Amino acid sequence: MTSTTLSQPASVLIYDRDEAAGNLLARRLVREGYRTEMAGRFADFLERVERIHPDLLVVGLDVRGASRQLEVLARQDAPPLVVLLWAEGELEVADALDAGADDALERPFSPRLFVARVRALLRRSPGSGQSTRAPDQMLDFAGLCIDTQSRQVLVDGVNAPLTAREFDLLAYLARNPRQVFTRHDLLAHVWGANEGWISSATVTEHVRRIRQHIERDPSRPEWIVTVRSVGYRFEPGVTA
Numbered sequence: 001m002t003s004t005t006l007s008q009p010a011s012v013l014i015y016d017r018d019e020a021a022g023n024l025l026a027r028r029l030v031r032e033g034y035r036t037e038m039a040g041r042f043a044d045f046l047e048r049v050e051r052i053h054p055d056l057l058v059v060g061l062d063v064r065g066a067s068r069q070l071e072v073l074a075r076q077d078a079p080p081l082v083v084l085l086w087a088e089g090e091l092e093v094a095d096a097l098d099a100g101a102d103d104a105l106e107r108p109f110s111p112r113l114f115v116a117r118v119r120a121l122l123r124r125s126p127g128s129g130q131s132t133r134a135p136d137q138m139l140d141f142a143g144l145c146i147d148t149q150s151r152q153v154l155v156d157g158v159n160a161p162l163t164a165r166e167f168d169l170l171a172y173l174a175r176n177p178r179q180v181f182t183r184h185d186l187l188a189h190v191w192g193a194n195e196g197w198i199s200s201a202t203v204t205e206h207v208r209r210i211r212q213h214i215e216r217d218p219s220r221p222e223w224i225v226t227v228r229s230v231g232y233r234f235e236p237g238v239t240a
Helices: 019-031 042-052 066-073 093-098 111-124 164-175 183-191 201-214
Strands: 011-016 035-039 056-060 081-085 103-106 138-141 144-147 152-155 180-182 224-227 231-234
Touching: 011 019, 011 042, 019 035, 019 056, 019 111, 035 042, 056 066, 056 111, 066 081, 081 093, 081 111, 093 103, 093 201, 103 111, 138 164, 144 164, 152 201, 164 183, 164 201, 164 231, 180 183, 183 201, 183 231, 201 224
Parallel strands: 011 035, 011 056, 056 081, 081 103
Antiparallel strands: 138 144, 144 152, 180 231, 224 231
């Protein structure tokens, strides 16, 4: 008898200081077929991230303390992160994206837009069961190793702590060595967005942060090279 393994729907973990608003989003995601959990407190949310390993995080950042919450969340091994912002809060959308969030929405927003953003992130996220690509698991260069399965980056054997979006950007460039990409190209391929949605300066900032982690001298990069007036190119050097 042949058994068939069915992939489970992607899981989403939500925390929102406005519990009623968070419950509405959770119910909408359940209707769309996602496995969804709510956390009532930020501390509980962090505990569940470690325990259940969700495919996507949705966080309604507090009006005050948002920067601290985002710093805790935007770490290397965290799943993709969508943050929900308040107009009167301390962070704007650009701030949240530059700090490591994968997407950000400012209230009020439509439930349809929210679901579309969630769907887009999960579609591009390895491990969610929804990615349309099956890239090589290991991108190994002399001194730089990118493991797309574990989402780890090693530089001379030392772990480089990239955020989820920084990892996606580096992996995309490394899969397409010596090809020049404009910032618009990278917004489209890595963020699934355009400059009407996210500023191209976001790409510049992410490249800057990646260089801080992987380049021996970030002011004279060897891996991610700037092509003046065009964009960026990954130089593989000598493969391992």
